Amino acid sequence: MGSKERILRLKDETRTKILDAALNIVQTEGWQALSMRKIADQIEYTAPIIYEYFANKEGILLELTRRGYLILAKDISAAKAKHQNPEAQMEAMWVAYWNFAFKHKEFYKLMYGVDMSCCEMQKNLPEAEVVGTLLGDVIETLYNKKPVNEDDICMKYYTYWSIIHGLISINLVRPDGRTNNEMNQQILKDAIKGITLSINS
Template sequence: MGSKERILRLKDETRTNILDAALNIVQTEGWQALSMRKIADQIEYTAPIIYEYFSNKEGILLELTRRGYLILAKDIREARDKHELAEDKMEAMWIAYWNFSFANKEFYQLMYGVDMVCCNVKSSMPEAENVGAMLGEVIESLFKKKPVSEDDICMKYYTYWSIIHGLISINLVRPNGRTTDEINQQILKDAIKGITLSINN
């Protein structure tokens, strides 16, 4: 390996170490505890080195948001690909979304601004658009009895999302008051089925 390649590899490793350290701080202390100085202390670098890779904390939050969407996209893609019928795909994808939110609580809080100030990410982030596009394609395939417009797909997407995100948010913000997993799963599946059935009625 040449010196140029070695330098690039070391830069990539340092960047990854910074992001991993930031996530570790958040997982142990919460988003409010995250600071450039804490990240530097954790990986035993000086703060100016961190600024060579990220100009501010917002840059780190943006990269972590991107990482979260990549994980979420992988999860819902795998869930979708296990089924043939559009109705089954839709349910599996939203259940994967639900499972992601609790398995990756810190990412979900950042991506959707649950119980914190959200990273200022526009909907034009390609990784976020990819998640919406996969769900939108399956929603479009659910319309069997009538012509479908982009507005129809968008409205149903936000109907699914608002109910599921609302239920997730309640459980993330009030973990001690959350209903049992069994009840949550029933509410989730009932909501998904109800919206799916409404599409062709």
């Protein structure tokens, strides 16, 4: 390995170390506790070195948001691949979305602004668009009448999302997390089925 490649590899490793330290702080203390100084202390670097990789805390939040969307896209893609029927795909994908929210609470709160200031930078992230496209493509297949108007797909996407995100948010802000998970799962699946049935009614 040449010196240039070695330098690039070390830079990538340091960047990853900074992001991992930031996530570790958040998992133990919450998003509000995150600071450049705390990150530097955790990885035993000086704060100026952190600024060589990220201009500010918002830059770190943006990269962590990207990381969250990559995980979510992978999860819902895997859920879709397990089914051939569009209705089953739709339910599986939203259930995967639900599961992501509770398995990766810190990411979900950052990505969707639960219990913290929403990161406005996420709006133009390609990684976020992938998630919307995956779900939108399946929503389109649910319509009997073709071609499907883009506005109709968008409206149904936001109908699914607003109800499911609302249920997730209610549970995330509770001190004990998900309460009565069996009931929540029933509400979740009933909501998904209800919206799906409304598409061609």
